[in-house]
Amino acid sequence: MSIPNEALQKLVHEIESQALVAQQQIGLTKSQVASKQREQRLIKLTLGEVSSLPDDTVIYEGVGKITTLPDADEQRFASLPVDSLREKLDVQGKDIEGEVEKLNKRLLYLETTQKNSREHIEQMLRGR
Template sequence: MSISSEALQKLLREVETQAIAAQQQISLVRTQQASKQRELRMAQLTRTEISSLPVGTNVYEGVGKMFVALPASDMQAKLDAQIKEAEGDVEGLGKRLHYLEVSQKNSKDQIDRMLRGGAAS
């Protein structure tokens, strides 16, 4: 059973489109992952700085165009939650990146197989 040349070209274009889309998604996910890692690092550094303050010290949190005073312990709790969320986001983006990289590799392998099979015909 041989595939017609037109059907092979159509299938090749579809697989190429999938590979290009996967590459674009990989770039987007890498950018998002880098952004989340920066956010995570900044929250960790801020938490470290706040933990070195004396007990009972108030810190200020930016809310819109103003700052609100709150106890350092409350700010640390907020930062802990923010860090936990960012770590989860980074892990999820890592899994998505792995999926997209595998998907792109499979598309390229499929293109290679089609080209080798088409050249042999």
Template sequence: MSISNEALQKLLREVETQAIASQQQIALTRTQQAAKQREMRMAQLTRTEILSLPADTNVYEGVGKMFISLPVTEMKGKLETQIKELEGDVDSLGKRLHYLEVSQKNSKDQIDRMLRGGVNAS
């Protein structure tokens, strides 16, 4: 049983659309992952700087347009929490990126199979 040319073209367009959407999602995910990694590096650097300060040093956190004084231990705890959340975000974005790359590869393989099948049928 052979698929008609119209049905094959329609299926090919659908798979191409999926491949293009996957490419866009991959680019977006990579951008998001880079931003989260940048945030994480900044938090790690800040934590490193705070750890080198004496315990009685005044530390301030920006809240909107003002700054609030915090104990060094509290600021360290906030940074630790932020770093753990960012690590989780980067990990989940990495998994999403892997899924999207596999999805895109499968779409390309499917397009190749359809084109070879269409060429062989001609």
């Protein structure tokens, strides 16, 4: 049984567009993974610095900007125990690790989708 040319062209076009979308998503996902990995490195560096501090060290954390005058932005800080900061950084590190794992799974799925799309196109053109 032979597929008409119009139907074959439509099918190839759909598969090509699916492969193109997958390629775009691959680029986006790779940049997201790189960003999350930078965050992980920053957290590890911060934890390394904080771990060398004595437990009674006063640490300040930025809590945001407050504008008291129209042209003056002031950064506000709150004191934080060293243990609290360590716990907070540990939690953030674990959260980011989970996000990177999910992104890597998505990347694998997208790469497989793109590869399969290309193989289907080649297979249809060879079978023609």
